[in-house]
Amino acid sequence: SAVISQKPSRDICQRGTSLTIQCQVDSQVTMMFWYRQQPGQSLTLIATANQGSEATYESGFVIDKFPISRPNLTFSTLTVSNMSPEDSSIYLCSVAGGAYQPQHFGDGTRLSIL
Amino acid sequence: AQSVTQLDSQVPVFEEAPVELRCNYSSSVSVYLFWYVQYPNQGLQLLLKYLSGSTLVESINGFEAEFNKSQTSFHLRKPSVHISDTAEYFCAVSVLNAGGTSYGKLTFGQGTILTVHP
Numbered sequence: 001s002a003v004i005s006q007k008p009s010r011d012i013c014q015r016g017t018s019l020t021i022q023c024q025v026d027s028q029v030t031m032m033f034w035y036r037q038q039p040g041q042s043l044t045l046i047a048t049a050n051q052g053s054e055a056t057y058e059s060g061f062v063i064d065k066f067p068i069s070r071p072n073l074t075f076s077t078l079t080v081s082n083m084s085p086e087d088s089s090i091y092l093c094s095v096a097g098g099a100y101q102p103q104h105f106g107d108g109t110r111l112s113i114l
Numbered sequence: 115a116q117s118v119t120q121l122d123s124q125v126p127v128f129e130e131a132p133v134e135l136r137c138n139y140s141s142s143v144s145v146y147l148f149w150y151v152q153y154p155n156q157g158l159q160l161l162l163k164y165l166s167g168s169t170l171v172e173s174i175n176g177f178e179a180e181f182n183k184s185q186t187s188f189h190l191r192k193p194s195v196h197i198s199d200t201a202e203y204f205c206a207v208s209v210l211n212a213g214g215t216s217y218g219k220l221t222f223g224q225g226t227i228l229t230v231h232p
Contacts, residue, residue: 001160033219042204042222043158058219092157094220102148103208103220107157 002027002095004106012112013083020079021109023093028073030096033103034066037090046091049076083113116141118205120223128231129197135190135226137205145207147188148220149179152202161203164188175199200230 003026013019023032032049047055047068055068070076080087090110094103121136139145146165150158162173169181179190188205205223 004157006157035220042224043220044222045219048219094158102146102160102163104160105150105158110155 001104002029004093004095004104006093006106006109008109009107010110010112012114014114015084017083018079018081019083019111020077021091021093023076023078023095023106025074025095030073031103032070032076033094033096034068034076034078035092035094035105037092037108039088043092046078080111083111085113087111088113116143116145116207116209116221118207118221118223120203120205120226122226123224124227124229126229126231127195130194132193133191133195133199133228135203135205135228137188137190137223139186139188139205139207141186141207141209143209145209147179147181148206148208149173149177149188149190150204150206150222152204152225154201158204161190195228195230197230197232199228202227 005024007022034046035043036046037043045058046061047057049055049068049070051070051073065081067079090108092105092108094105096103117140119138127133148163149161151161152158162171164171164181172178177192179188181188202225204225206220208220
């Protein structure tokens with residue numbers, strides 16, 4: 001399976017600031033996804049990152065709050081903008097090699113907002 | 115829309131005892147089914163998957179799950195657990211489109227925390 005590296009692994013940020021999370025994969029993948037895992041909760045899909053086009057956002061998530069880039073088939077970024085304490089979560093990147101392939105996850109970015 | 119229900123939020127067991135973690139799903143179309151495991155302070159690791167074929171799937175570390183279409187279930191079992199199996203386990207589904215391929219989006223259950231006591 002693909003090796004996925006997420007940076008940073010954790011951060012503590014001030015209210016009102018923004019943070020960009022990077023996801024690097026060691027091979028080209030068709031699909032990349034960003035999930036949020038709030039404290040004590042399950043995972044919720046934020047958006048699907050499409051190479052060469054706009055990301056596709058799930059209900060309840062908007063581009064202004066979570067802008068995403070996907071410049072090539074091995075890299076994506078998620079920005080959490082204008083952060084508030086409610087954004088304190090683990091953010092996970094996942095990839096899938098194709099339509100029949102299961103998703104594999106990075107170790108996540110643990111974000112705390114003060 | 116699809117949904118996943120994990121019936122137990124926490125399951126405590128003693129080492130070497132059998133365990134079953136229950137997962138039921140709801141979907142009007144065909145799905146792929148997955149179990150992921152999350153160890154403390156780590157990301158999710160794929161434990162096993164059901165895409166097609168045999169309804170009983172196994173992992174390399176002794177877990178197995180059986181797809182039951184009539185009961186819309188995908189329960190995870192292990193005949194004898196170890197301390198190292200202590201983790202949170204997530205059941206997930208991926209909806210298939212008309213062409214039989216996955217949209218890729220995963221819908222997760224709420225997770226079951228398995229705690230193995232010595």
